Amino acid sequence: MINYFNILNEIKKSDCLTLLLYFSLLNNYSVLSQVTVDKPINTCTSHKSASRLLNRPNTVSDNQKMIDISYYKLEIDINLVEQQIHGSVLVEGNIISEEPDIIELDLSENLTVDSVLYLDNLWDFIHLNDKIQIIVPNNLNDDKYFSFEIIYHGRPISTGFGSFNFSKYRGIDHIWTLSEPYGSRDWWPCKDDPSDKADSVDIIITIPSDQIAVSNGLLVDQIDLENDRKKFHWAERYPISTYLVSITTYPYREWTDEYIGVNGDTLPLYYYVYPDHYDMVYDNYATTKDMLYLFENKFGEYPFINEKYGHVEFIRGGGMEHQTISSLGGHSQWLIAHELAHQWWGNLVTCESFHHIWLNEGFARFSEALWQESIGGNKAYKEYWIAHAYYGSGTIFVEEPTSAYEIFNGNLTYNKAGWVVHMLRGVLGDSIFYETLKSYGSNDSLSYNSASTSDFQKVCENKSGLDLEQFFQQWIYGEYYPKYELFWHISDKNELIVEINQIQNWQYFKMPIQLEVIMPGDTILFKVENQNKLEEYNLGTLENTPYAVYLDPDNWILKEITYRNNILTPEPKIIIYPAYPNPFNSQTVIRYFIPEYLGEVESFIRIFDVRGNFVYEVETDRWETGYGVLNWKPKNNASGTYFLQFTSDKFLSTQKIVLIK
Numbered sequence: 077m078i079n080y081f082n083i084l085n086e087i088k089k090s091d092c093l094t095l096l097l098y099f100s101l102l103n104n105y106s107v108l109s110q111v112t113v114d115k116p117i118n119t120c121t122s123h124k125s126a127s128r129l130l131n132r133p134n135t136v137s138d139n140q141k142m143i144d145i146s147y148y149k150l151e152i153d154i155n156l157v158e159q160q161i162h163g164s165v166l167v168e169g170n171i172i173s174e175e176p177d178i179i180e181l182d183l184s185e186n187l188t189v190d191s192v193l194y195l196d197n198l199w200d201f202i203h204l205n206d207k208i209q210i211i212v213p214n215n216l217n218d219d220k221y222f223s224f225e226i227i228y229h230g231r232p233i234s235t236g237f238g239s240f241n242f243s244k245y246r247g248i249d250h251i252w253t254l255s256e257p258y259g260s261r262d263w264w265p266c267k268d269d270p271s272d273k274a275d276s277v278d279i280i281i282t283i284p285s286d287q288i289a290v291s292n293g294l295l296v297d298q299i300d301l302e303n304d305r306k307k308f309h310w311a312e313r314y315p316i317s318t319y320l321v322s323i324t325t326y327p328y329r330e331w332t333d334e335y336i337g338v339n340g341d342t343l344p345l346y347y348y349v350y351p352d353h354y355d356m357v358y359d360n361y362a363t364t365k366d367m368l369y370l371f372e373n374k375f376g377e378y379p380f381i382n383e384k385y386g387h388v389e390f391i392r393g394g395g396m397e398h399q400t401i402s403s404l405g406g407h408s409q410w411l412i413a414h415e416l417a418h419q420w421w422g423n424l425v426t427c428e429s430f431h432h433i434w435l436n437e438g439f440a441r442f443s444e445a446l447w448q449e450s451i452g453g454n455k456a457y458k459e460y461w462i463a464h465a466y467y468g469s470g471t472i473f474v475e476e477p478t479s480a481y482e483i484f485n486g487n488l489t490y491n492k493a494g495w496v497v498h499m500l501r502g503v504l505g506d507s508i509f510y511e512t513l514k515s516y517g518s519n520d521s522l523s524y525n526s527a528s529t530s531d532f533q534k535v536c537e538n539k540s541g542l543d544l545e546q547f548f549q550q551w552i553y554g555e556y557y558p559k560y561e562l563f564w565h566i567s568d569k570n571e572l573i574v575e576i577n578q579i580q581n582w583q584y585f586k587m588p589i590q591l592e593v594i595m596p597g598d599t600i601l602f603k604v605e606n607q608n609k610l611e612e613y614n615l616g617t618l619e620n621t622p623y624a625v626y627l628d629p630d631n632w633i634l635k636e637i638t639y640r641n642n643i644l645t646p647e648p649k650i651i652i653y654p655a656y657p658n659p660f661n662s663q664t665v666i667r668y669f670i671p672e673y674l675g676e677v678e679s680f681i682r683i684f685d686v687r688g689n690f691v692y693e694v695e696t697d698r699w700e701t702g703y704g705v706l707n708w709k710p711k712n713n714a715s716g717t718y719f720l721q722f723t724s725d726k727f728l729s730t731q732k733i734v735l736i737k
């Protein structure tokens with residue numbers, strides 16, 4: 077899912093009032109009950125760690141843990157004038173552990189349950205505190221199979237991000253649903269738990285015949301009824317979590333495209349848009365097919381290859397990855413890539429509970445960067461992570477998943493979690509990393525099922541042979557990031573000695589670190605393992621004396637770095653790395669880092685020749701915090717020495733660069 081507030085986080089960090097108002101609305105949502113988490117953590121400080129995370133409430137009751145749902149048939153008749161629904165939901169499942177006295181389903185008290193049927197007979201029930209309690213029949217078979225039909229009606233309320241909505245677009249009726257995290261119960265009775273997928277769901281919608289009703293899976297039947305009404309029957313035959321079931325209706329304009337799978341299967345792509353948006357969205361929608369080829373290559377085949385993929389427009393902003401049919405409130409490529417990636421990470425493998433939502437959203441954010449990489453190369457990929465860095469507090473593991481705001485925190489659940497996937501790529505290397513993702517998506521017990529952080533960790537460890545315990549502990553259950561300080565010198569024996577100091581006053585991070593040693597005419601990469609406060613590395617004797625050593629030059633680690641002896645800045649707050657290459661021929665690259673606490677900095681980089689004549693200004697603007705990269709590609713400048721001057725209101729740095737033609 078992409079929410080309004082994520083978009084706001086990214087576009088306008090200063091718009092706090094809007095965000096606060098929005099968050100306060102979201103925070104009104106709450107639900108009850110219990111869960112245990114899968115990890116403790118050892119940490120060296122009083123900052124947040126998983127030791128504080130035990131026994132948080134969940135929405136799944138003890139009675140619900142004793143049943144396993146296998147099938148739902150939703151039949152929903154929508155009255156647009158009265159803004160009412162009349163529904164009947166057939167629920168099938170099995171009792172899987174010690175027999176409960178009651179079978180419990182979630183359904184908002186705002187809706188009225190007219191009757192519960194068991195074997196076509198009226199059956200006793202209680203509808204209280206948003207739960208329907210049904211007495212367990214005493215004549216169940218040995219497999220403890222049960223089947224109930226719940227008849228209900230009413231006007232659904234919206235909680236969380238929307239649930240079920242009677243909207244209009246351009247004055248015309250428009251129904252949309254968005255049930256993540258706990259909104260399904262606002263419009264249909266179910267066991268509203270992401271880890272208990274039904275094997276199969278039928279969604280049968282009756283609506284005025286000028287509307288097109290869109291849902292999960294395949295459209296298996298359309299029946300014209302009396303009184304200008306029509307019935308649409310959609311069938312989802314892959315396992316599906318309740319929050320991924322959706323209904324969207326409007327007199328859409330529709331068209332189709334095709335994707336051919338690796339085994340030659342043809343997957344239809346269905347697009348349903350507001351008629352006046354057709355021209356606007358068409359070109360970006362057409363890129364969906366290329367994204368499917370990219371993600372198939374990286375993650376494995378599209379998980380719902382026997383059905384469809386598609387987009388349906390809804391009036392809410394952002395997007396939601398409803399299984400086989402994403403609801404889109406925008407049409408940017410990154411939004412399309414994000415929701416498509418969720419078909420693997422979220423829908424094929426679903427977070428076991430919303431404590432572990434990063435397994436959905438961090439992976440989807442990472443996939444946006446993969447799409448950037450495929451169209452813009454490695455530079456675009458790296459820039460994507462610079463733009464989505466988060467250095468603030470909080471754990472990616474959601475400590476309090478009763479709050480929609482906590483679950484869908486744009487900085488932690490999306491940006492930092494995306495960074496974790498990026499960092500894992502750096503730790504494992506591309507080949508093992510993508511093998512790991514494919515293995516995760518095809519794992520016998522996780523695929524078409526659900527996963528926790530420890531399940532994913534096990535897959536990573538099995539594939540790589542590495543012990544990743546501390547990696548997951550520090551990044552998922554711990555807070556912040558490492559602040560490195562680097563000092564290097566040449567020893568008496570002419571060896572390069574590099575000291576790396578973790579200067580933060582919270583946990584120490586265990587990470588492999590690349591070191592780039594710059595020497596006249598040569599650059600050498602080293603990789604070292606780092607985990608303690610202060611570590612010293614002997615990199616041996618080099619042919620030339622280095623003039624700079626850079627830590628993590630490709631930015632695989634979320635970090636801050638201070639160089640004690642290879643930068644030329646008198647003021648350590650802003651770091652300007654030496655231009656590289658230097659001397660240079662066609663272009664030189666200047667990296668800089670602006671710490672978050674400085675905020676945006678108004679600054680200039682200007683280039684002067686040896687006589688002090690102004691030659692070129694690289695960029696003039698307010699610069700955002702984090703890492704940045706600039707290039708200078710001289711056009712008609714002669715060979716020789718130039719001076720590169722970085723100026724801001726409190727800072728001046730000058731370095732010499734040499735152009736050789």
Ligand SMILES: [Zn+2]
Nearest residue numbers: 077078437440
């Ligand atoms: Zn998402």
